[in-house]
Amino acid sequence: MTLAKPAFPARSLRFNPGLSRNRTDKLFTSIAGLFSLIAVLPLFLVLIYVLIQGGKLISVSLFTQLPPAPGLEGGGIANAIIGTFVVTLVASLIAIPVGVGGGVYLAEYASSGWFAQFIRVGNDILAGVPSIICGVFVYGAIVATRLFFGQSYSAVAGGIALAVLMLPTVIKTTDEALKLVPQELSWGAIGVGASKFVTITRITLPSAFTPIATGVVLAIARAAGETAPLIFTALFSPFWPEGLFNPIASMSVLIFNFAIMPYEAQNSLAWATSFVLVMLILGANLLARWIRRFASS
């Protein structure tokens, strides 16, 4: 038996780059490549300018001194660095326990049912609430009502505003991380007589630790760079922090205030602050990435 002769010339099976379909293909590939280039270009431009403009001012005094009065030179941003850490810490202390607890409920107690669905949809909506609205909310609920010992603007109010912003991320990561834990683990724990509480706190949560930690680090990094919720909750202060219930400086608000001032010294201080803030945030992002890679290997 012989094979039938193919109805087309054999060379048509060879790749012919001159064909219009192949040329169109190449054209679209170059367009997509160009688009990717444009997409990563801003990252480079921003990083280069932050490194050059901000790197110039990096010195010991930047980390030890208070910001100068408007129009004056010198000084540092020590109070803003402390302030960012304080406000972010307050936010983390609120958002992490609440978020992990809420995530545990969604994943372990009520993975279906109307209430869980309601909370999940609510969580997604909360994640979409503009950050400035969080600020307005905390202003109305805490600052204007002078809830804390008659104080209006305070570090705690700023921390709460950031916590509202972090909460949806923490809940979502916990929920999704717990769902990935193999069911057999908790069946095993229940099977040898552990209570639900012990199963969750000793078996399920620890085995989901890495993804939760990654998500939490990313949420903290995002909160540390947020400005909008702080400008009328934590406000700003040119002095050293005076406790949790007084206005406090933060790096992001300092950048905002100093960027729109008409003085060159303040503007360059804003660049230096951006340098410190961007390094911290990119560092946290790389840390989260490293945790993920470390755990998966």
Place this chain on the structure above:
Amino acid sequence: MVIRSESDQDQFTLRRRPWAERSVDRGFKLLTIVLASLVAVLLLGIFLTVFSGAREAMASFGLSFLVTSGWDPVNSQYGAFTAIYGTLVSSLLALVIAVPLGVGTAIFITENLIPRNIREVIGVMVELLAAIPSVVLGLWAIFVMEPLLRPFLNFLHQSLGWFPLFSTAPKGPGMAPAILILVVMILPIITAISRDALNQVPQELRQGAYGVGSTRWIAIFNVILPAALSSIIGGVMLALGRAMGETMAVTMIIGNSMNFSLSLLAPGNTISAMLANQFGEADGIQVSALLYAALILMLLTFAVNILAQWIVRKFSLSYN
């Protein structure tokens, strides 16, 4: 036959769990329920705070607040049309620019057009771009992007000045640079979600398309993109919500003018920029007017986000 002793049998009867253990269990469950409900409490709290603050302005300005553009704290006359228009126009135009860029980038880094290492590097860089705080982007926009952009905008005004969108001479901050900085901010979201959507398209679909002789881009346009479309649209809607609520970078570069102008080169305003600028120093009816605007912003983002979730849920194709 072995007869079991009494104590042996005892060993195998079910033990009733002690009271303490049961109450710890029940208490823990209750605690997680309370923590989860905090989400609902917060949402309700946010809505009520904004709504109750806005009631006074709603009563005195009514719906005409949405379509008049005077913002006059001296005579207590407020209309938010400039800000609402600015919010919608800036976010929609940013979307028009960012969607092709983001989806194109996502295709470039998922469809095996270039070596895996380069793809991963581009992916990481886009994610890092998302991590840069918006206030830093605002600073960069003021001192770097806007001066670079000025000659181009001038050229646009000189050659296309008859067109209403380019009818004013650029004088620094304005709508156009704000739109571009919004593009930078929402590009990572669109890219990330499109990339996930494209990665979830089953390999068999691609193989089928290549098998019947389509080129890579015929497969992308006719098979792969349609299969991923619902998630991509969902992602685009999420990005739209983010763009409408984005505050700091826009506030720093948009010019914060309450005078309405059709021109993209003129200073404008958005609801969030207006809040950031005026809320701290406002009092009386101005606070209420600002909260009315905040309520509008909130309803807009609510609607967009819910629509996004609905689209994803309703139209997502499921493959097993």
